Amino acid sequence: MKKRVTALLLAVSVLISCFALSSFNAYAESKTIDILDLDYSIKTTGSEDMALFLFTPDESGTYSLLSYNVAKSNCYLMIKTVNEDGSKTLKQLAFSNGNENYEADGQKNQYQFRLTYHLEKGVTYYYYCGWNSANTTSGTMNVRMRCDSYDDDVIDHIELECNVKLQAFSGGSWQKDYDGNSFYFYSISRIAANMNVTLVYKNGERVSSGVGKDTVDGHQISYRFDQMTTHWYPENNDEYSGSNTLTVCVLDKTADFNVPIESVAMYTVYGKVADYYDGQPIENASITVNGSAVAKTDSQGEFSYTAPAGFYNATITSDKAISRNVTYVVEAEAGKNDFRNNPVTLVTGDYNRDGVINVKDYAYIDKNLSGDEQLYAKNKFKFTFTFTMSSYESLKISDSQGQ
Numbered sequence: 001m002k003k004r005v006t007a008l009l010l011a012v013s014v015l016i017s018c019f020a021l022s023s024f025n026a027y028a029e030s031k032t033i034d035i036l037d038l039d040y041s042i043k044t045t046g047s048e049d050m051a052l053f054l055f056t057p058d059e060s061g062t063y064s065l066l067s068y069n070v071a072k073s074n075c076y077l078m079i080k081t082v083n084e085d086g087s088k089t090l091k092q093l094a095f096s097n098g099n100e101n102y103e104a105d106g107q108k109n110q111y112q113f114r115l116t117y118h119l120e121k122g123v124t125y126y127y128y129c130g131w132n133s134a135n136t137t138s139g140t141m142n143v144r145m146r147c148d149s150y151d152d153d154v155i156d157h158i159e160l161e162c163n164v165k166l167q168a169f170s171g172g173s174w175q176k177d178y179d180g181n182s183f184y185f186y187s188i189s190r191i192a193a194n195m196n197v198t199l200v201y202k203n204g205e206r207v208s209s210g211v212g213k214d215t216v217d218g219h220q221i222s223y224r225f226d227q228m229t230t231h232w233y234p235e236n237n238d239e240y241s242g243s244n245t246l247t248v249c250v251l252d253k254t255a256d257f258n259v260p261i262e263s264v265a266m267y268t269v270y271g272k273v274a275d276y277y278d279g280q281p282i283e284n285a286s287i288t289v290n291g292s293a294v295a296k297t298d299s300q301g302e303f304s305y306t307a308p309a310g311f312y313n314a315t316i317t318s319d320k321a322i323s324r325n326v327t328y329v330v331e332a333e334a335g336k337n338d339f340r341n342n343p344v345t346l347v348t349g350d351y352n353r354d355g356v357i358n359v360k361d362y363a364y365i366d367k368n369l370s371g372d373e374q375l376y377a378k379n380k381f382k383f384t385f386t387f388t389m390s391s392y393e394s395l396k397i398s399d400s401q402g403q
Contacts, residue, residue: 050130051141060121061150062251064114066099067129068142072111073097074132079125090126093117097132101220116148118252148251151202158255159198160248162191165260168234169308174292175228182294183231188223188246191259197221197248222249234263264308267330271397272343273301273316277380282346285318302340321346322355322389327396339397347387349380356388357381 057063067073074097078090099107099114107114111132119125129143149155172186197209197216209216224247232244244259273285281301286293289312295303309332317323326344330337349357351364362385365377 050128053127053129053143053145054124055119055127055145056124057119057121059150060119062116062148062154063119063145064116064148065127065129065143065145066105066107066114067112068107068144070108070112070131070139070141071136072131072133073113073141074130075113075115076128077115077117077125078128079123093125100222116251118154154202155251155253156200156202158248158250158253159200160255160257161196161198162194162257164190164194165262166190167262168264169266170264173290174294176293177228177231182292183227185227186232186259186261188225188259191246191257192223195248195257197250199250216250219250223247224249232259232261234261236263265332266306266308267332267337268304268306269330270302270304270338270340272340273297273303273318274343274345276345276347277383279343279345282318282321282348285316285321285346288315288317289313301343316344316346318346318348320350320353321348322350322357322387322392324389324392324395328398336399338399341399342397344395344397347384349377349384356386357384358386
């Protein structure tokens with residue numbers, strides 16, 4: 001487990017001139033760190049100024065450099081490399097401009113850097129610390145170097161255990177991927193709430209987080225996944241990629257967990273959207289369920305999409321129309337989910353798109369429309385004047401009864 005060194009407070013003022021990262025000319029102004037848990041006070045001037053610290057650990061391990069007392073800060077970690085021609089350059093290893101676990105580390109806010117990295121014994125590392133705010137051009141920043149763990153206590157690997165499954169197309173929302181295709185985005189909250197993370201150290205010791213905890217042995221547990229690129233499906237689905245990968249991270253160690261998703265029967269839902277005034281079909285209306293668009297209407301005002309059985313709330317929206325909320329039940333029976341005989345009707349004429357049909361819309365009609373189109377719009381306006389979303393009657397649609 002982690003060994004921590006007791007903090008030793010010592011203030012040292014270091015004034016660093018503005019320098020280019022590719023140059024070694026500024027190194028004379030650098031400060032070599034030779035004691036852990038030492039507080040330094042860095043004073044800089046100019047928005048591009050940074051303080052350079054050199055650190056050569058006596059023991060290999062995981063080390064953290066943290067900033068304190070300023071609104072925003074960042075830090076680069078670099079190592080010197082020698083090119084084939086003998087020239088020397090700096091290679092960036094890591095960067096930090098924030099810390100989600102800032103409270104536990106005693107920092108001011110989440111915009112204080114905490115740069116944690118595994119360092120090798122006897123290697124010199126270069127830390128560039130500075131402001132991460134265009135409004136801060138000078139002042140004092142406190143930083144502290146600490147050792148989180150030495151290699152005799154370093155994490156060898158992570159083991160995961162979670163005994164719950166997600167249900168297909170439930171607990172998340174429909175979204176659009178990078179190509180504009182609809183896919184179901186699963187929330188990982190239920191998985192995280194039932195996940196037990198175990199750290200296995202190189203010395204053989206094991207420390208478990210316990211179910212649903214966000215830290216293990218004092219280390220933050222975080223999760224990574226990319227459902228936008230690789231969509232998640234049940235294993236028996238034709239679209240299943242081979243793994244619904246959720247990556248669990250603790251410090252620089254990761255472990256992949258294949259999120260199990262139970263299949264559910266899917267049923268095709270059919271519907272229709274028409275004009276409240278004359279019953280004409282409305283094309284390109286959007287049907288949104290749980291905040292995500294699941295379908296759009298065609299030239300006949302009709303739409304379809306697939307969903308598991310259940311009770312649903314949907315919002316129907318269209319250009320220049322007052323949005324309408326509807327409820328319906330998707331039933332686990334063939335042919336029971338066709339609502340086209342009971343169209344959802346929308347009041348159109350909200351040309352100003354302010355949620356109410358009023359004199360502003362009439363002014364738009366009078367100024368921008370002409371001929372039969374204008375006459376039609378003015379006649380409709382007589383029936384829809386002062387209409388708002390709250391004016392709609394409650395609408396629950398089914399395949400067997402009307403409005």
